[in-house]
Amino acid sequence: MTTQNYDKSRSILGSDESFRLLVDSVADYAIIMLDTKGQVASWNAGAEKNLGYRQNEIIGRHFSCFYSSESVNEGLPEKTLKLATENGRYEYEGWRKRQDGSRFWANTLLSPMLDSQGTLIGFAEITRDFSERKNADYARSLIEASLDPLVTIAPDGKITDVNAATESITGRSRIELIGTDFCDYFTDPEKARNGYQQVFRESMVRDYPLELRHANGRVTSVLYNASVYKDEDGAVVGVFAAARDITERKLSEERIKQQSREILELSTPVMQVWQGVVAVPLIGCLDSQRTQQFMERLLDRIVETNSPVALVDIMGVPTIDTQTAQHLIETITAVRLLGAQVVLTGVRPAIAQTLVHLGIDLSGITTRSSMAAGLLVALDLLKLQVVKKSENHRGD
Numbered sequence: 001m002t003t004q005n006y007d008k009s010r011s012i013l014g015s016d017e018s019f020r021l022l023v024d025s026v027a028d029y030a031i032i033m034l035d036t037k038g039q040v041a042s043w044n045a046g047a048e049k050n051l052g053y054r055q056n057e058i059i060g061r062h063f064s065c066f067y068s069s070e071s072v073n074e075g076l077p078e079k080t081l082k083l084a085t086e087n088g089r090y091e092y093e094g095w096r097k098r099q100d101g102s103r104f105w106a107n108t109l110l111s112p113m114l115d116s117q118g119t120l121i122g123f124a125e126i127t128r129d130f131s132e133r134k135n136a137d138y139a140r141s142l143i144e145a146s147l148d149p150l151v152t153i154a155p156d157g158k159i160t161d162v163n164a165a166t167e168s169i170t171g172r173s174r175i176e177l178i179g180t181d182f183c184d185y186f187t188d189p190e191k192a193r194n195g196y197q198q199v200f201r202e203s204m205v206r207d208y209p210l211e212l213r214h215a216n217g218r219v220t221s222v223l224y225n226a227s228v229y230k231d232e233d234g235a236v237v238g239v240f241a242a243a244r245d246i247t248e249r250k251l252s253e254e255r256i257k258q259q260s261r262e263i264l265e266l267s268t269p270v271m272q273v274w275q276g277v278v279a280v281p282l283i284g285c286l287d288s289q290r291t292q293q294f295m296e297r298l299l300d301r302i303v304e305t306n307s308p309v310a311l312v313d314i315m316g317v318p319t320i321d322t323q324t325a326q327h328l329i330e331t332i333t334a335v336r337l338l339g340a341q342v343v344l345t346g347v348r349p350a351i352a353q354t355l356v357h358l359g360i361d362l363s364g365i366t367t368r369s370s371m372a373a374g375l376l377v378a379l380d381l382l383k384l385q386v387v388k389k390s391e392n393h394r395g396d
Contacts, residue, residue, distance in 0.1 A: 010209070011107055018195040018294075020289055021359060022031070022080045028046055028128065028129075029044075029046045029050075029102055029126055029128050030044070030046045030047035030048075030049075030050040030051055030125075030126070030128070031044045031046060031047060031123075031124070031125070031126055032044075032047050032063065032125040032126075033113075033122055033124055033125070034063055034081075034122055034123040034125060035121075035122045035123075035125075036120055036121065036122055036123075036222070037062070038062050038063050038064065038081055038123070038196045039062050039063070039090060040058050040059055040061055040062075040063055040348075041059070041062065041122060042059075043055040043058055043059060047127075049103070050098075050127060050128075050129050051066060051096070051098050051099060051127075052098040052099035052100055052108075053099050057099075058290070062077070063077060063125065063255060063331075065097070066075040066096050066097055067096070067097060068095060068097055068103070071094075071095075078112055078227055079284060080092070080108075081110070081123060081141065081378075082157060083110075083122060084110040084111060084112050085120065088111070088112065089109065089110065089111045089112075090109075090110045090111075091107070091108065091109045091110075091281065092107075092108055093105065093106065093107050093108070093130065093269055094106065094108075096108070096127065096328060101166040104129050104130075104131045105129070105130050105131045106127050106128065106129060106130060107127070107128045108125060108126070108127045108128075108254075109125070109126045109127075110123055110124075110125050110273050111123065111124045111125075111126075121177050130192075138307065141272070144216070145166060145243075146163060147165055147242040147247070147360065148160070148165055148242050148243060148245070149162070149163065149165045149166035149168075149169050149170075149212075149222075149245075150163045150165065150240070150241070150242050151163075151166055151177075151240075151241045151242075151243075152229075152239070152241075153165070153182050153196070153226075153238055153239040153240075153241060154237075154238050155236065155237070155238060155239075156180050157182060157193070157196060158179055158180065158181060158182070159177050159178050159179065159180055159181075159182050160178060160238060161174075161178065162174050162177050162178070166243075169212055169214065169220055169222075169243070169245065170185050170212065170213075170214060170215065170371070171214040171215030171216055171363065172185075172215055173198075182196070182241075183196070184215060185212055186210050186213065187210075187211040187212075187213050187219060187338060188210070188211065188214060191210065192210055192224075195208040195210065195224055195226070196239065196266070198283065199226045199227065199228060199239050199241075200228065200236070200239075203228050203309060204225075204226065204227040204228070205224065205225060205226045205227075206225055207223045207224075207225065208223065208224040208225070208226075209221070209222075209224070209242070210222055210223075210224045212243065217250065220245055220246070220247055221247055221250055222243040222244055222245055222246060223247050224240050224242075224243055225241065225242045225243075225248055225274070226240065226241035226242070227239070227240055228240075228314055231250060259310070259382055262382065269281070270297050270301040271364055272301070272305050272307065273311070273375065274375070274378065274379065274382075275380075276305075276306075276307050276378075276382050277307055277309045277310075277311065277375065277378045277382070278298070278302060278307045278309075278310050278311070279302050279311035279312075279313065279371065279374075279375075279376045280294065280297075280298055280308070280311070280312055280313065281292070281313040281315070281316060281346075281371070282312065282313060282314050282316055282317050283316030284317070284318070285317070285318065285319070285324070286317065286328070288322045288327070291327035291331065292329070294331065295330070295331045295334055298310060298312075298331065298335065299334060299335065299338060301338050302335065303338065307339060307340060308339065308340050308382065309341050309342075309343065309378040309381050309382065310335050310340055310341070310342050310343070310380070311342075311343050311371060311374045311375065311378060312328070312343070312344050312345065313345045313346040313371045313374070314341055314344065314346045314347065314370070315345070315346030315348070315370075316346070317346075319354070320351050320354050320355060320358075321354075321358070322358050322360075323331050325358060325360040326351070326353060332344070332365060341366070341381060342366070343366045343367070343368060343377050343378055344362070344365055344366065344367045344368070344374075345367070345368045345370060345371045345373065345374035346368070346369070346371065347369055348369070
């Protein structure tokens with residue numbers, strides 16, 4: 001077997017020792033000589049490194065052992081020999097199998113070898129491990145598939161790579177961006193730099209608000225997220241950063257705030273019910289935000305109408321707690337500072353009992369059970385009186 005395979009090797013390679021040394025010196029490439037049936041006739045150091053077999057373990061075996069069982073069942077090894085013979089060479093990429101069963105992504109060039117009469121005497125197969133490129137291509141595909149701008153940054157703050165989304169949001173090409181300081185593309189470069197330094201201190205940054213400036217001057221609000229990445233020895237070699245465009249979210253939040261303000265205004269109307277008297281019917285719960293707006297609207301209306309009396313009706317307030325009562329007292333105090341008086345109306349029996357139970361002192365505040373009764377108090381404070389019109393009698 002050994003002599004036979006050696007003879008096959010010699011018939012394919014010839015006896016040129018310098019060529020043999022050259023083949024063995026190429027450690028990154030698996031250079032394999034096959035006979036016409038696909039059996040391994042020669043094996044270099046690169047083949048041992050990439051495929052895991054020693055020369056005495058592989059010589060004489062069919063090269064289909066480098067393929068997965070699925071590929072063998074599909075007849076792929078024989079197809080490659082046929083295509084190489086028909087076309088003069090055959091190059092392809094795909095998974096190859098090592099001796100230990102692990103796989104790697106390989107680039108393979110298969111060429112037929114002919115003697116001086118043009119007779120096929122075997123094949124030369126050159127295989128290179130392209131796993132790193134495959135992984136890089138895969139990672140690149142993932143990066144490009146992202147709709148968010150993604151950037152890799154060196155420790156000195158220089159951009160090392162970007163995806164298409166980054167080109168779009170900045171208005172600059174990948175070539176223009178690589179090698180430049182990433183902070184230069186934000187409206188506040190110093191804030192961006194602080195965020196970048198924070199990544200090194202804490203290993204990551206989450207939802208750091210920044211504004212990106214497009215080449216045409218357009219500004220985009222983003223949330224900056226970043227983390228460090230390391231080499232095989234654990235040393236930090238850079239930062240991987242993503243910027244989430246929150247323009248639409250901010251617009252939606254602003255619309256919601258505007259709608260909330262409009263709802264608050266509609267639910268807390270301040271009306272002038274008489275010359276010198278304004279009224280505000282409160283409906284629903286009073287929180288800090290709503291109380292603040294209610295107070296501002298009431299005070300503004302008192303000044304606008306020069307009204308000395310304000311009716312505050314709490315008939316529509318479902319419950320009163322300590323915080324709600326405090327809000328009311330603060331509002332009443334503010335109205336008094338303007339020189340006006342407050343009449344608190346709509347005080348139901350249940351509300352009255354709650355206020356007593358909470359120990360809220362309303363002794364200095366005029367209260368009435370209804371707005372109608374409160375309006376009579378307001379008119380009395382203005383020294384006005386409502387008189388029924390006498391019936392008109394037709395004379396004789």
